Amino acid sequence: MSKYKRRQNIYKKLFCLLSLFIVAYLTYPKIVKYFTYLDTDKILAQSSLQNKKFTQKTQEINMDGFSAYLMEEHSVPIVSLDFAFKNAGSAYEDENKQGLTSLLADMLTNGAGENDALAFKDICAEYGIKIGFEASNDYFSGYMITPKQNLPIALKLMQDVLYHPLFDEDYLQLVKQQLLTILQMQNEQPTSILSNKFNENIFAGHPYSRPDLGKSENIPDISTEDLREYMQNKFAKNNLLIGMAGDITAQEAQEMLNTVFAKLNQSADTNGLSKLSLQTNGTEYNVAKKQAQVMTQFAVAGTYRNSIDFYPLYLANYIFGGSGLGSRISSIIREKEGLTYGIYTYLLINDASALLVGSFSSAPENFDRAKNLLLQEWHNMAEKGATQEELAQAKKSLLASYNLRFASTGDISSMLLSMQKFALGKDFLDKRNDYIEAVTLEEVNAAAKKYFRLKPDFVILGNITEEEN
Amino acid sequence: MNKLAKIFCAFACILSFQANAELFKASEFTLENGLHCVVVENHKAPVVKSMIWYKVGSIDEAYGKGGLAHLLEHLMFRGTDKVKDGRFNTIMDENGVQSNAFTSYDFTAYHQFADISRLEILLALEADRMRHLNFSDEAFEAEQKIVIQERQQTVENNPNSTFYERLNLLLWGNSPYGQPIGGFTDEIKALSADDMRAFYKKFYAPNNAILVLSGDIDAQTAKPLIEKYFAHLQAEKIERSVPPDSRESYDETLQMALPDVTTVKIEQRFMLPNYNSLQPSFYAYILLAEYLGGGETSELYRNLILKDKTAVAISTSFRYITRGNSIFSITMLPREDTYTSLNNSVELLQKHIHMAMQSFDESKLEYVKRKVLADLVYLQDNPEDAAYMVGYMMANNFTLEQIQKYENGINSVKTQDVQQAYTELMKAPKLSAALLPISFKGGNNE
Numbered sequence: 001m002s003k004y005k006r007r008q009n010i011y012k013k014l015f016c017l018l019s020l021f022i023v024a025y026l027t028y029p030k031i032v033k034y035f036t037y038l039d040t041d042k043i044l045a046q047s048s049l050q051n052k053k054f055t056q057k058t059q060e061i062n063m064d065g066f067s068a069y070l071m072e073e074h075s076v077p078i079v080s081l082d083f084a085f086k087n088a089g090s091a092y093e094d095e096n097k098q099g100l101t102s103l104l105a106d107m108l109t110n111g112a113g114e115n116d117a118l119a120f121k122d123i124c125a126e127y128g129i130k131i132g133f134e135a136s137n138d139y140f141s142g143y144m145i146t147p148k149q150n151l152p153i154a155l156k157l158m159q160d161v162l163y164h165p166l167f168d169e170d171y172l173q174l175v176k177q178q179l180l181t182i183l184q185m186q187n188e189q190p191t192s193i194l195s196n197k198f199n200e201n202i203f204a205g206h207p208y209s210r211p212d213l214g215k216s217e218n219i220p221d222i223s224t225e226d227l228r229e230y231m232q233n234k235f236a237k238n239n240l241l242i243g244m245a246g247d248i249t250a251q252e253a254q255e256m257l258n259t260v261f262a263k264l265n266q267s268a269d270t271n272g273l274s275k276l277s278l279q280t281n282g283t284e285y286n287v288a289k290k291q292a293q294v295m296t297q298f299a300v301a302g303t304y305r306n307s308i309d310f311y312p313l314y315l316a317n318y319i320f321g322g323s324g325l326g327s328r329i330s331s332i333i334r335e336k337e338g339l340t341y342g343i344y345t346y347l348l349i350n351d352a353s354a355l356l357v358g359s360f361s362s363a364p365e366n367f368d369r370a371k372n373l374l375l376q377e378w379h380n381m382a383e384k385g386a387t388q389e390e391l392a393q394a395k396k397s398l399l400a401s402y403n404l405r406f407a408s409t410g411d412i413s414s415m416l417l418s419m420q421k422f423a424l425g426k427d428f429l430d431k432r433n434d435y436i437e438a439v440t441l442e443e444v445n446a447a448a449k450k451y452f453r454l455k456p457d458f459v460i461l462g463n464i465t466e467e468e469n
Numbered sequence: 470m471n472k473l474a475k476i477f478c479a480f481a482c483i484l485s486f487q488a489n490a491e492l493f494k495a496s497e498f499t500l501e502n503g504l505h506c507v508v509v510e511n512h513k514a515p516v517v518k519s520m521i522w523y524k525v526g527s528i529d530e531a532y533g534k535g536g537l538a539h540l541l542e543h544l545m546f547r548g549t550d551k552v553k554d555g556r557f558n559t560i561m562d563e564n565g566v567q568s569n570a571f572t573s574y575d576f577t578a579y580h581q582f583a584d585i586s587r588l589e590i591l592l593a594l595e596a597d598r599m600r601h602l603n604f605s606d607e608a609f610e611a612e613q614k615i616v617i618q619e620r621q622q623t624v625e626n627n628p629n630s631t632f633y634e635r636l637n638l639l640l641w642g643n644s645p646y647g648q649p650i651g652g653f654t655d656e657i658k659a660l661s662a663d664d665m666r667a668f669y670k671k672f673y674a675p676n677n678a679i680l681v682l683s684g685d686i687d688a689q690t691a692k693p694l695i696e697k698y699f700a701h702l703q704a705e706k707i708e709r710s711v712p713p714d715s716r717e718s719y720d721e722t723l724q725m726a727l728p729d730v731t732t733v734k735i736e737q738r739f740m741l742p743n744y745n746s747l748q749p750s751f752y753a754y755i756l757l758a759e760y761l762g763g764g765e766t767s768e769l770y771r772n773l774i775l776k777d778k779t780a781v782a783i784s785t786s787f788r789y790i791t792r793g794n795s796i797f798s799i800t801m802l803p804r805e806d807t808y809t810s811l812n813n814s815v816e817l818l819q820k821h822i823h824m825a826m827q828s829f830d831e832s833k834l835e836y837v838k839r840k841v842l843a844d845l846v847y848l849q850d851n852p853e854d855a856a857y858m859v860g861y862m863m864a865n866n867f868t869l870e871q872i873q874k875y876e877n878g879i880n881s882v883k884t885q886d887v888q889q890a891y892t893e894l895m896k897a898p899k900l901s902a903a904l905l906p907i908s909f910k911g912g913n914n915e
Contacts, residue, residue, distance in 0.1 A: 038551040038597055040560050040590045047589040048694075052515035052685075075513045076850045118775075121766045126836070128843035147846045174774065174781075181781050181802060184731045190626045292625035293618070325546075326558040335555065338614025341622045361622050393563045400565025403584050406514035408851040 054406045058416065059250055060426050063257050065266055068242035069416040069426065070253045073409060077148040079246040080413040081158075081256070084141035084421065086241060086351070087270040088234035090214070091137045091207035097222055099214020101135030102179055103172070104227050108133050108142075110171040113160030117171055120157065129154045131161065137208050138351040139421070140234065145410055148247045151256075158260045162235070167224040176219050183216050190295055193287070194461045198297045201285045201459050206276045208353060236268035237261065243416030246409040273352040277301065282455035291462045295361035296371070300454035302347050302356035303447075305422040311439045312447035313356070314347060318394045319386045319444075320377070320452070321345030321358055329377050333360070339370040349422075356451055367463065382452035385445030398436050493848055493855050496688040497869045500696060502704045503676025507859050507869060508691045509683035511852040517684030518856040519591045520580040521599075522864040524679075525672035527652070528574045528645040528712055528793065534664060536652020539572040540616050541665050545579065546570075547608040549601040554608050557594065564590055574646055575792045576864040582853060585685045589694060596698035599678070602669055609662040617658070620651055628729035632904040639723055640738050640900045644715040646793050674705030679863045683856035712793040716740050716898055723902040724811055726909050733803055734904040735814045739897040741795040745866075751789045752878040753890040754797060758787040760837045760887070761825055762799060768825035769799075769818075779807045779817065790865045797894055811903040826891050834884050841879055 059070045068083075093100045109124075109131055110117040124131060127150040133142045146154035186192035196211045203209035240261060244253055278301045303309040314322075321329045321344050333339050345358035362370045386394075405415050419428050494510040530537045548554035561568040566583040581591050604612075624630045634649055641647030651657070680699075682691050744751040762769045762785030773780040782802040789795040803814055848855050862872050871878075 036551055038549075038593060040564070040593065043589050043593050044564075044587070047586065049586050049588050049686075049690075051584070051586045054514045073513060075511075076846075078846065078850050118766055118771065121764070122836075125764060125766055125840045126843055128846060147843075174778075177804070178781050181732060188628050188729055188731050292621040295622075295626075323562050324558070326555075326562040331555070334615060335558075336611060338611040338618070341615055341619040361618075361626070363618060363621060366618075393559070396563045397565045400563070400584055400587065401567075402565070403514050403516050404565070404567065404582060407516055407582075407853060408513075410850075 052403075054403050056406075058419075058426050058429055061244075061250060061253050061257060063254070064262070065237035066240045066242070066257075066261060066264075068244055068253070068257055069420060070244045070248075070250060071412050071416060072247075072249065073245055073412065074247050076409060077247050078145065078409045079148055079151055079154075079244075079248050079256075080143070080145040080409045081242070081244050081260075082141070082143045082410075082413040082417040083240060083242040083261075084139040084417060085235050085268065086139060086239040086421075087272055088135075088140040088239065088268070089138045090135045090210065090212075091273060091352075092234065092270060093210075093230075097218055097226060098210055099179060099216075099219040100222050100226055100230060101140055102213045103175055103219070103222055104140070104230060105133040105135055106175045106179070107167055107172060107224075107227060108161050108165055110175065111166035111168050112157070113164045113166075115157075115160065116166065117168065120160075123153065123157065127153055129157065131157060141417075143410075143414070145413075151248075155256060155259045162260065163263060165227075165231075167227055169224065172224055176222075179214065179219060180216055183211075183213060183219075186213075190289070190291055190293075190461060193289070194295050194297055194459065197285065197287050197461065198299075198459045202278065202299050202355070202457065203276060203353065206352070207273055208276065208350065232265070233269040236265040238267040239270065240264065241417055241420040243413040243418075243420070245412035245416065276353040278353065278355060280455055280457040283457045285457070285459045286463055287459070287461045288464050289462045292363070293361045294364050294367040294460060294462045295359070296367075296458050296460045297357065297359040298456040298458045299348075299355045299357045300451060300456045302349070302354040302451060304354045305349055305424070307354075309447050309450070311435055312443040313451055315391060315394050315398075315436075315439055316381065316386060316444050316448040316451070317345055317347060317356060318398070319390045320381050320448075323394065323397065328381075329358075329374055332377060333370050333373050337369075337373075339366045339373070343370070343374070358456070364463070371458070378452055378456070381448050383449075385448045386441065388441055391439075391441050391444055395436055395439070399433055402433060495855075495859065495869060495873065498688065498692060500675065500700055502700065502702055503674075504678055504680060504695070504699050504702075505863070506680045506682070506691070506695055507863065508686060508688040509681065509852065509855045509859060510685075510687055511683060511849070511855065512685050513850075513852075515585045515685045516583065516852065517585050517588050517591075517682055517686055518580065518582050518853045519588065519595070520578055520681045520683075520856050520860045521595050522576050522578045522679045522681070522860040523673060524576055524677050524707075524709075524864055525668075526573050526575045526577055527648065527650045529672065529709060530645065530652075530668075532645075533656065534652075534660065535648050535656035536616065537660055537664055537668055538577055539651045540612060540657065540660060541669055542570050542572045542577050542579075543612045543616055544604045544609065544665055545598055545602060547604040547612060549597050550603050551597055551601065552594065554605060557598075560590065560594065566591065572650060574650060576861075578860060578864070580856070588682070588686065589698075592694060592698040595680075596702060599673055599675065599699070600702050602673070604662075604665075606662055609665065613657060613660065616651065617654055620654060620657070624649070624651070628727055629734075629904060631727060632725045632730075632734075632902070635725065636723055636736060636738070636900065636902050639721060639902075640740065640796075641715055642717070644713060644793070646712065646715070671705070672707065674707065675699060675702045676704040677707045679860060681856045681860040681863075683852040683859070714742065715794050716742070719898045719900075721900045722811060723900065724905065725903075726905040726907050728907050730904055730906050732906065733805060733808050733909070735799075735801040735803060735811065735818075736902045736904075737799040737815065737818065737899060738902075739797040739894055739899045741789075741797060741894070741897055743791070743793060744789040744795055747789070747795060748893060749886040749889050750878070750882070751787075751795070752882050753886040754787045754789065754795070754894075756834065756837050756841065756879065756882055757887050757890045757894070758785045758797065759841050760829065760833065761785045761822060763837075763840065766840075768828075769821055772821050772824070773801070773817075779804055790862055790867070792865055797897075811901060814903070815901045822891075826888065829884065829887060831884055834882070834887060838879055838882070842876060845876065 061068045090101045129146045321327045340360045340362045343360035348355045348357045497507045527538045564587045568581045570579040638647045769783045
């Protein structure tokens with residue numbers, strides 16, 4: 001009996017011990033996890049700060065011969081206006097007047113109406129009014145941002161700028177001198193040298209191949225007559241796009257548009273450029289220069305904003321090299337091996353060209369390895385595509401960052417302008433998240449196959465020094 | 470803004486942040502462990518800028534350990550006990566967060582811009598890496614390489630950088646402010662993972678940090694959330710050497726001719742006391758800098774560029790938001806056909822500054838004040854700018870009250886204050902420097 005009982009006790013103890021083990025075995029990972037894993041999904045699910053969507057609507061204001069997008073936002077007393085003339089950027093200058101739009105952009109704020117340059121700038125500085133112009137390849141654009149209370153003053157200045165610029169000869173000489181100095185200083189900066197060489201080679205034969213800000217040979221010969229003629233021909237209602245945001249009502253916006261733009265010509269004397277279709281085959285364009293790092297920019301053909309390939313390719317690129325430090329190529333080439341400070345790819349879309357572009361720089365001894373790893377990943381992207389998990393993460397990211405575009409009044413008006421540049425439609429903001437969500441893995445991988453099978457051409461600065469050359 | 474001025478700024482004023490502050494809805498509180506929190510409200514969009522500023526920077530490194538603070542900033546992204554290497558960036562990415570960091574002489578800041586619904590995630594991650602950083606040796610080695618690549622890309626690839634590094638060494642002498650923020654390459658290579666861990670343990674603590682939240686949130690909502698993640702963290706006894714006052718009396722010059730440099734650049738730097746002990750007050754120097762060389766309507770621009778046509782660009786800046794000495798700088802691009810020598814350029818500048826001060830009066834003071842104050846309204850607009858402003862100033866020991874009363878400070882300045890600031894400036898130790906294209910080697914008429 002006692003023997004049996006003892007035995008029973010042993011079984012009991014064993015059973016207890018066993019159950020303890022089982023309980024421990026089942027719960028331990030959770031305990032371990034509790035102390036060793038920060039569960040951010042759980043934090044998000046339990047957070048008292050819930051998702052809110054920015055709900056201000058895009059309004060369309062129709063005027064006689066032109067229109068604008070407006071988003072009212074009355075919490076801060078600021079008004080912002082962004083506008084652009086299409087087919088009026090630097091690619092539309094005469095071939096022997098390269099630099100005209102750079103000069104024009106500066107000259108427009110150097111005196112207008114009754115105010116000479118100093119008076120004009122004084123008024124802007126004292127009233128917190130910011131007015132400025134710049135030219136990209138395709139567009140000549142301008143902006144005006146002002147405290148609400150100074151809006152009438154700002155509008156008067158804008159009116160003067162567009163209809164009565166002074167184009168003072170002394171100032172033109174100064175602005176030319178400054179532009180020539182900038183062009184000279186660009187030769188000090190590897191990023192500017194590379195960017196100009198990239199344009200020259202990748203857009204060869206097309207007006208996009210021209211240097212960013214103009215040609216020093218052409219600048220001395222550009223006259224105030226040239227500037228006036230350019231405005232007369234290229235600034236009109238039928239190529240004008242406008243984004244407005246801030247502390248104004250639709251009615252005030254209408255008055256504002258009337259004051260500033262109503263007296264423009266009906267139509268501009270300008271036509272779109274012929275489309276450039278990039279053919280690449282892995283060519284290297286080497287530019288000799290002695291410097292600490294080798295830098296490169298590379299490209300293949302991409303797709304336009306309104307093509308059905310756009311969102312699939314956008315997501316494929318996001319996963320490959322568009323998302324920042326966590327992208328595939330950054331993880332492998334930067335985070336794991338430390339071969340570069342930064343590597344990324346993006347879609348570069350102009351009115352007459354659509355490219356998939358990337359860039360990185362690296363010490364000379366690391367450059368080939370970094371480039372080979374990039375090409376290996378490029379090949380993998382074409383052949384294997386992305387995973388369901390990567391796509392889900394990319395979508396999550398793009399949906400979660402939706403509201404960031406509304407941070408400042410100026411951000412909003414310039415976003416409304418670019419919606420029009422890409423003809424996305426007034427309802428774009430309502431639909432944007434659906435566009436992202438609708439993309440399937442098959443579509444992403446089909447786009448990856450189509451575009452990552454193309455072999456990028458590389459423009460490389462500093463891989464060989466001039467002595468070696 | 471004039472394009473030339475933009476480029477000019479890019480190489481000349483790496484940290485010459487123009488300080489205009491004031492006029493936002495902000496409140497502050499401090500947790501028991503010493504974490505100082507500021508909330509700036511901006512309810513335009515449901516977004517938030519979250520920044521944590523540690524009062525530790527490159528000046529806190531031991532001599533020879535250059536680059537330590539900056540490399541540590543990189544390692545802060547490489548894992549803790551609870552967030553393994555790589556996961557930090559993944560979490561940020563999948564939550565649509567823009568995340569980054571920067572290191573300066575006086576501080577190191579980590580910042581995120583995100584949808585307001587993600588704020589708790591940001592707080593949890595930031596609190597976690599405040600005391601529990603745990604990076605692997607592999608991560609350390611990779612980051613060391615990345616930082617060297619960063620120096621090559623952002624400093625050594627720029628032909629002007631040798632000049633600016635030499636200029637700083639000469640200006641600051643033995644002070645840690647004379648060393649490059651990211652350290653020299655040899656110093657970075659010599660750093661060890663243990664150096665990092667010791668520095669981290671010493672300086673990364675709630676009582677050495679300022680947390681700024683700016684956006685669609687108020688203090689009442691923010692406080693319990695911040696407490697939830699940060700309150701349990703232990704304070705640390707912070708021992709820090711106070712940067713020495715670097716003002717020995719000197720009047721030095723530096724001339725360098727470098728390959729790849731295409732235009733002559735003239736720099737003058739004046740060494741002044743820390744903003745706390747500036748006479749009559751730092752506000753007078755802000756107005757002085759604005760009057761002399763703030764933009765295309767300033768006195769020096771009018772006289773040197775428009776009237777005399779001896780320069781193509783000019784600007785002045787006053788850098789006072791620092792734990793150390795303030796610096797007043799003048800930068801000029803002379804017109805090449807008029808440039809003769811550094812001495813002549815310096816004399817020309819002195820002459821024009823002197824003339825400008827002779828015509829300085831009440832109406833000019835009021836005009837300059839209006840210019841300085843006109844842009845303040847934009848701080849209400851952009852939550853990122855507001856966060857940066859508050860954090861930058863508070864990390865350098867400004868109080869929130871001082872920041873909020875910026876407008877009063879500017880308005881209280883009188884003409885004789887600006888005149889006195891000018892007199893003090895002319896007595897201050899200074900360095901005049903010229904960077905020349907190699908064709909000028911050996912000097913020109915000197």
